[in-house]
Amino acid sequence: MKTRITELLGIRYPIVQGGMMWVGRAELASAVSNAGALGTITALTQPTPEALSIEIDRVRSMTNEPFAVNLTILPTIKPVPYQEYVRVIIESGVKIVETAGRNPEPYLPAFKAAGIKVIHKCTSVRHALKAEAIGCDAVSVDGFECAGHPGEDDVPNLILLPAAAAQLRIPMLASGGIADARGMVAALALGADGVNMGTRFMATREAPIHENVKRQLLEHDERNTALIFRTLKNTSRIFRNAVAEQVLELERREGTTFADLKPLVSGERGKRIYETGDTDDGTFPAGLAIGLIHDIPTCDELVSRMVAEARELIHRRLATMMDKASNETACVL
Amino acid sequence: MKTRITELLGIRYPIVQGGMMWVGRAELASAVSNAGALGTITALTQPTPEALSIEIDRVRSMTNEPFAVNLTILPTIKPVPYQEYVRVIIESGVKIVETAGRNPEPYLPAFKAAGIKVIHKCTSVRHALKAEAIGCDAVSVDGFECAGHPGEDDVPNLILLPAAAAQLRIPMLASGGIADARGMVAALALGADGVNMGTRFMATREAPIHENVKRQLLEHDERNTALIFRTLKNTSRIFRNAVAEQVLELERREGTTFADLKPLVSGERGKRIYETGDTDDGTFPAGLAIGLIHDIPTCDELVSRMVAEARELIHRRLATMMDKASNETACVL
Secondary structure: OOOHHHHHHOOOOOEEEOOOOOOOOHHHHHHHHHOOOEEEEEHHHOOOHHHHHHHHHHHHHHOOOOEEEEEEEOOOOOOOOHHHHHHHHHHOOOOEEEEEEOOOHHHHHHHHHOOOEEEEEEOOHHHHHHHHHOOOOEEEEEOOOOOEOOOOOOOOHHHHHHHHHOOOOOOEEEEOOOOOHHHHHHHHHOOOOEEEEOHHHHOOOOOOOOHHHHHHHHHOOOOOEEEEOHHHOOOEEEEOOHHHHHHHHHHHOOOOOHHHHHHHHOHHHHHHHHHHOOOOOOOOEOOHHHHHOOOOOOHHHHHHHHHHHHHHHHHHHHHHHHHOOOOOOOOOO | OOOHHHHHHOOOOOEEEOOOOOOOOHHHHHHHHHOOOEEEEEHHHOOOHHHHHHHHHHHHHHOOOOEEEEEEEOOOOOOOOHHHHHHHHHHOOOOEEEEEEOOOHHHHHHHHHOOOEEEEEEOOHHHHHHHHHOOOOEEEEEOOOOOEOOOOOOOOHHHHHHHHHOOOOOOEEEEOOOOOHHHHHHHHHOOOOEEEEOHHHHOOOOOOOOHHHHHHHHHOOOOOEEEEOHHHOOOEEEEOOHHHHHHHHHHHOOOOOHHHHHHHHOHHHHHHHHHHOOOOOOOOEOOHHHHHOOOOOOHHHHHHHHHHHHHHHHHHHHHHHHHOOOOOOOOOO
């Protein structure tokens, strides 16, 4: 396939595996890249910049294809040595970075000087335009459907993508709610140049998480996510388990603060879920794409199938609908 | 074009103008039908069954094409003579009915006996399957994006449509968030057989509402709708004006009941807005498609443009993306 995203990133198919804390490790990223899509490791999944350097080498030992490093910039209680992570990314010769969270402007000059392509994640048209203005090479637009942080506007991709495409000049990835060829073709029709998938890639053979988590994604549907932290204006879409219900219940009570919720939603508990498979031990992100996941293929099977089915969809289903004339008034009148 | 919906309904293009209280009158319905799509008048917009009979005759005097009558079945304080409206629809020789609100089962035998095709509006996969099971000919699936009642599951069409299509056997219209060719092609890719548009048809020359309302739809974007009645589990998406903000504020207060909100949201005030153009006089429905409306075309211009642009999208944009190979590794490595 050929879109502005395949050209920008040097990949065969316009499919990107999005940054996922604890999930974006060398095993998954290399499998995705070997499948012709773009794999992504997540910088902060590694405890130190040195560990990230080793993880980047591990990806390189497992694939010769392009891959990306996700750098999520958030206010944290324990300070994160972002400049050190940035230095490691640059010195390791990484060529694609996905930034998320806060404005990546402070790090852009260094990335650009190193010839790195920067894709910034945004949840609104105005933030996407801002990312373009500060010099990002592409944006990944997160609709209301996405796992993790969809923002506070609640605009799904059916509207957000065409609204953003109408104003942006740089290439755009569609993120949130996409799990198969149907979603990919829809996103491309709506003006995206490619798709970003997170939840769908969690349910692959190579995702380095416990099988039970994958099974939960398989067995539950689009009604099994929850939006927490709405009261904090920091909404997050997670898998709807007993802990998620507890958080929602606390949020309904007057006077609840982040401190009350923090023990329930800690990253350490999320990490432990992926290790032990006890999905009621804490919280973990899951997007609405959960409703469209019915198997646990390899990354190569997933990507190949999406491309083959997209071809069928466009050349058979859509072209046929378009080119045939209706048997007008055949059934009615 | 040819899809299961054009075949079922005997129309040229798989585009349906959805039922809209006070808007679905003969002027709009006939203009839509004359454009090759399906126009719809709304039964309860007429004060009596007799008035509906006259309105149906008015549509017939303005078009020879198929059109539909919407019958929205809701619990009401003042009893509505539904059986009488049903009788008028049947005796007038109407061939397509869109039902919405409650389960239409009580009226189906009469409609079916008269050879009427029934399209039922649903907001979830389980309700769509129920509509199929009781004998509806098609469903119109309303995503989270839609104006009016999106249900309480908050599942956008990017997920809801493919999830429903995978299980339904009867034809499906996509409703909510669609305003142009991009949305139509996306919906068809996601498994819909056609699209239903409400808000977009309000912003047409022939829509029998005050020009100022149309201008408001034009000038505002996807961040200008509000979800009210969430606390009543009867969520409704409306235009976000001062009255909508007042309703949201009241809903945040402990102990607010429908009786407190009713004076603000009455149908009479909505009707008056359409007549006077004073858009702060009450509330009126508006879907997220508001973010994709940039002009006020005639219905014929709108439908023709959607079909022409859909053809371009499929045969140029999508086919080209699919058939060309990427210049892999051209930019990176």
